[in-house]
Amino acid sequence: MENRLDQLKALKYFVAVVETGSFTKAAARFSVPPSSLSRRIADLESSLGSNLLKRSTRVVNLTEIGREYYNQVSKTITELENSNEVVRSYQAKPMGQLRISSMVGFGEKILLPLLDEFNNLYPDIILDVHLSDQLSTLGHDDVDVAIRGGYAPNERVIAQRLMGNQFLPAASASYLTRMGTPRNAMQLQDHKGLYYRTPTGPTAWLCDLDGQWQDVSAPAVAISNGGYWLIDKAIKGEGIIMLPRWILQPYLDRGELQLLDIHPPITTTQNPAFAIYLLYQKQRYHVPKVKAAVDFITTRVKHQYPY
Amino acid sequence: MENRLDQLKALKYFVAVVETGSFTKAAARFSVPPSSLSRRIADLESSLGSNLLKRSTRVVNLTEIGREYYNQVSKTITELENSNEVVRSYQAKPMGQLRISSMVGFGEKILLPLLDEFNNLYPDIILDVHLSDQLSTLGHDDVDVAIRGGYAPNERVIAQRLMGNQFLPAASASYLTRMGTPRNAMQLQDHKGLYYRTPTGPTAWLCDLDGQWQDVSAPAVAISNGGYWLIDKAIKGEGIIMLPRWILQPYLDRGELQLLDIHPPITTTQNPAFAIYLLYQKQRYHVPKVKAAVDFITTRVKHQYPY
């Protein structure tokens, strides 16, 4: 009655056909003839009593129930592969390829400098760092650890807080002597603003006035997603800029910019828990290479940037 | 390199051994000799490179990593079984999204009124009705059942005849008293015609005279793809109209129009089998939602419109 069939193999074939959209391409991935996939998937369909794929000689696409099934089993299969990897790498040393995904700015400023040291510590780990501000789903992508602003996407993923990401206002000394130093949020109307454009839009200045969030943005001098161009303008005294502390810090240290102390405080998001998080799959934490990277990054970042 | 092993079966054996604490008891659960479990689990351990179980002749218990592995895969296996169950139940009960494509006129007049009842009968089927006179290819489009005039496009599609679609001549009483009632096809030359324009052109009046098809159209008063406008004109007595019976019927019932009995009979197509067909794909596995819709529509239509 029950299946006389290697269902797992059939599922791997099925998933590959869905992802490549072709029996031939999927067969190449396993180095077997397409007929094998055709047979195994036909058996799978037979055991389920359903057509999963709509085939024609040119195009293969999913049936309604096939799509549903694919969504479920593709996740299940990667989970299983993860479990296998955990066992295989049990009591093994950190090694292999490690994919890290990070926001561009954070990657360039903070992550990559750390990774040089990581490389020395774990020479058997080959790093594959991908910098992008697009959020990836982590789990469907082949990413071991990811660094993102915001919150954890779902509960299957662990989000380890790395550092705050509050945007702070800053300006150069020349600007402040010329325009005066604002102390109150309402005074900002008479100042000039340099606005950083995130992937989700420009970052307006917000202020919690008596429990009401209000936009207290100063008139704009420039808006850009090019952070350095804006910082340059700020240093030249063209306006007030709001950026995360970890970007501002070197300029503050050199005295090129100084933080503004505004009351009530202004931010760019209504959520105070806005921060940078390190994301990884819970089950993969026991894979030595992943554990090594997670532990290394969190301890180093928290030590060097304790805010 | 990769496992030449039915891992899923091995996992089921493994889980059973863990849960029963015994190879023999677990083997009984599958009705196979204990040696099978022993072999499969040994293969599994070999492919993972770790011992999962600590065996002795009296007790079987888990190693540390075996426990970790068990915790993960037991959950994964039940997830997979659930997915299988979802697909199997999809085959058992009419459910899911059902896309119906129909000609506009037929859809508005006949199909949609029926579908309200269908909705009550099968609340788990979500209908998505698309009305259009463009022929869709059915199969390339995501259409489960389609209603079209004409014939079956190819043999992978089943065409179930719903009702005749012969165009019949009709006119109002006022027209006939004024212009006379034509009995012979040749007399039509002295009458007036109202012509319905199908997507493939206006529908000329044809007649089989001694084995020769001839155009016996009356001089045109109006040509349009707007059926109601033409019917209106016919009722006002402006000419003879040819339309399918299922459109004419309500006007005949109310006495606003009456059929003409012309010899030899005139039609708009040379093929006498011209009818309205319900089309659906021949599938290897029966999809209940499709079967439900096909059966429902054919029985209802044939009962209510038995011509």
Added chain:
DNA sequence: ATTCTTTATTGTCAAAATGACAATAATTAA
């Protein structure tokens, strides 16, 4: 419309994996 090309399926046979049954080894209880 017709031909050409690509691609999935099917037939047939070989190879591999799994199951069955008996025999063996090992551990624990008596």
Added chain:
DNA sequence: TTAATTATTGTCATTTTGACAATAAAGAAT
């Protein structure tokens, strides 16, 4: 020490899967 239970192993039969050629079908090109 002995007896009994139980996992493992040897050997062979069965079943499943893979390989390769041939076929059929559908889209693309002309």
